[in-house]
Amino acid sequence: MHKLLQSLEERSDVSESDPTRVGLVFDRVTSASILDDALLFDPDLASVGGTELDAAASSYQRDDLSHLAANAVRIRRLAAQRLKLVLDANPDQHLKLKTEVTRKTRFTPVRRLLSDLPEVMLSAKPVWAMSPLQVSRLLPLKESFDLVIFDEASQVKPADAIPAILRGRQLIVAGDSRQLPPTEFFTKTLDDQDDGIDEDATLDSVAAVETAPRRMGSMTRDAESILFAMDRLLAGQSRRLLWHYRSRDERLIAVSNSRIYDRSLTTFPAADTPDAIAHIEVPPSPGIDGGTNSPEKEVSEVVNAVRAHALAHPDESLGVIAFGVKHQHRLEIALEAAFQEDPTLYATLNQNEAEPFFVKA
Incomplete structure (x- = not known):
């Protein structure tokens, strides 16, 4: 430890140009020392290579799919x-x-069936998917479900949502406040969906609103949607989902991510686009001890690629995977020299604390 601290003190390029690098170098050396010690004294770790790790990953994937099924x-x-x-x-x-x-005609309305046969109906069909207004027309006004979930809640008015809320013990409201506001779609199409609906049944929205707690009424007043109302009720305790994985190409969401979500979404690059993988052919050159391991020109090309990435995409993270520990060490030495030559390069690559630059074998 004393030798490490003395070495850091003597290296003015580390301690003076960027004092924060001292901690990073210390963490890196400490972690490498712990890893070397584990590999030296733990035979199980020392015997594990890339083939074994790939086999373990494949086994986990198979078991995970089997578990889901x-x-x-x-x-x-x-x-x-x-x-x-x-x-x-x-x-x-x-x-x-x-x-x-067994009936062929004169079916009993669903609302009446649920009132007369609540246990059997809900056990036979434990999950129901309905629009808010269908809930009012089809379901009896009582607590029937363990959980009520609103999807696309930014499009549901509070008055339409309350009848469904009253029919459940727990509530999940999911939506995007930056998407479409409530529309009159369900109101306009409701008359086209009267099959199996009791003609004598009336919407209970008004009654439900009148019987709702007064606090809920104050929270929904002037609220555009149930999503907005619940966010107000929870006073900022809502949870945001920031991973966007539905677009096959992240460029489809790039404009929205930049202009609407302030680049807060985590997106994933497509693996089947022309620029997903690039092949750079490097002329032959001597490697370690004159052999083919870790050629000099390949090391130099990797450093150039790191520089190019930092210039072209300074806001994107970067990692370098080396084929072998010896090649990793040579890359680290070359990159360290590049960082000393251009301190801004190191700062650019490590500005994202959550995903710092790395070189691994």
Whole structure:
């Protein structure tokens, strides 16, 4: 430790030009020392190479996919077991439902079925997807669901949302306040979706609003959407989702990310675009001890590529993967010399503290 501190003190290029680099160099040397010690004294780590790591990663991917498939089977089995228990515990409801299924005409409205056969209906169909106004017309006005989820909540008015909220024990509101505001789409199309709806049933939105807690009423006043109202109610405790992974090419979201989201979204580059992978052919040159390992021109080309990236994309992170520890060390020495020659290069590459520049084998 004393030798390390003395070496840092003697290197004026580190301690004077950029004092923050002292801590980075210290962390790097310490981490490398711990790794070397582990590789030296732990035979399990020392025997692990790239082939073993690739095999472990492939095994994890297979197990993960199998786990997802098994979860789907497990959920279906649990739902079937629960339905069987509910049918056995409610024979009258079971009989009425079987009678309803065999009908050819004069079907009982869904609203009445849910009122008469609540346990059986919700066990047979535990997940319901409906528009807010369909909730008011089809579902009885009582707490029926464990969880109510609003998707695209920026398009749902508070008055339309409250009836659905009253029918659940928990609530999740998901949406984007920078997307479309509420529209009249569902109101205009509701008359076209009257199949199976009780003609005598009336919208309970007004009644629901009148029975809602007064605090909720104050929070929804002047609120454009239920998303805005809930954000106001939670007083800034909302959670943002910042990873955008739906675009096959991140350029599709680039303009929105820059002009609407202030570059706060994390996007992922496409792997099938012409510029995703570039091949740079380097002329042969001697490597370590005159051999082919870590050729000098290849090291120089990597340093040039790092410089070019820093100039062309200063706001993007960068990592260098070396084929072998010896090649990694030569790259680190060459890059260290480049950093001493141009201190701004180091600062540019490490301005993102969450994703600092790295060289790894």
